[in-house]
Amino acid sequence: MKPRIGILISGRGSNMAAIVAAAQDPSYPATIACVISNRPDAKGLETAAANGIPALCVDHKHFPSREEFEDELNRQLDDRDVDFVVLAGFMRVLTERFIGRWDGKLVNIHPSLLPSYRGLHTHERALSDGVKLHGCTVHFVVPELDAGPIIAQGAVRVRPSDTPETLAARVLAVENTLYPRVVAGLASGHIVLAGDQVIIDGPAAEGALISLA
Numbered sequence: 188m189k190p191r192i193g194i195l196i197s198g199r200g201s202n203m204a205a206i207v208a209a210a211q212d213p214s215y216p217a218t219i220a221c222v223i224s225n226r227p228d229a230k231g232l233e234t235a236a237a238n239g240i241p242a243l244c245v246d247h248k249h250f251p252s253r254e255e256f257e258d259e260l261n262r263q264l265d266d267r268d269v270d271f272v273v274l275a276g277f278m279r280v281l282t283e284r285f286i287g288r289w290d291g292k293l294v295n296i297h298p299s300l301l302p303s304y305r306g307l308h309t310h311e312r313a314l315s316d317g318v319k320l321h322g323c324t325v326h327f328v329v330p331e332l333d334a335g336p337i338i339a340q341g342a343v344r345v346r347p348s349d350t351p352e353t354l355a356a357r358v359l360a361v362e363n364t365l366y367p368r369v370v371a372g373l374a375s376g377h378i379v380l381a382g383d384q385v386i387i388d389g390p391a392a393e394g395a396l397i398s399l400a
């Protein structure tokens with residue numbers, strides 16, 4: 188049986204949709220078990236449901252604490268026998284307890300070339316610093332925000348005419364190609380976290396996890 192992926196979103200869900208689309212190929216090594224949003228109005232929930240993926244909301248506002256919210260997330264993920272949790276534009280900080288429970292099985296995509304520009308408004312900050320390269324990073328999740336071991340990165344050139352929106356769009360296109368490859372590598376056991384080291388072998392090692400647009 189293929190490993191089962193739970194995808195957590197908060198909004199649009201383009202990365203989720205890219206992974207769902209990739210997983211429609213029978214040779215893809217993972218099954219998308221569910222998509223969970225912490226926001227009831229997340230556009231991505233409709234996209235997931237339209238693709239036949241179980242899509243549900245666990246609204247963080249309905250829980251008195253982060254721990255209780257995460258307990259419900261875990262219940263939903265366990266109910267669907269999820270093996271890996273993929274954060275795809277999931278905008279809630281997770282506790283150390285949740286992150287520990289999914290150690291080596293929890294990944295995130297961030298819209299910058301980490302360790303530059305952790306946190307929010309990455310495209311605006313990159314433009315105001317005048318950097319020439321910007322991009323995205325997929326990493327294992329650790330308790331420190333946007334700081335986990337790096338699995339994959341995609342870089343784009345910054346153009347003099349760029350606005351935060353045009354730059355974000357080019358970075359997002361790279362995100363949407365890179366993330367499905369990372370999920371495939373994880374599911375097939377070619378990408379593994381050993382302590383704080385990322386071990387990559389097989390097809391994933393051959394440049395598929397680095398993109399230079």
Ligand code: GAR
Nearest residue numbers: 198199200201202275276296297298
């Ligand atoms: C993506 O750009 C992703 O990198 C970013 O949110 C966007 C979600 O887009 N994630 C973060 O900022 C996490 N800190 P999507 O909903 O279309 O996948």
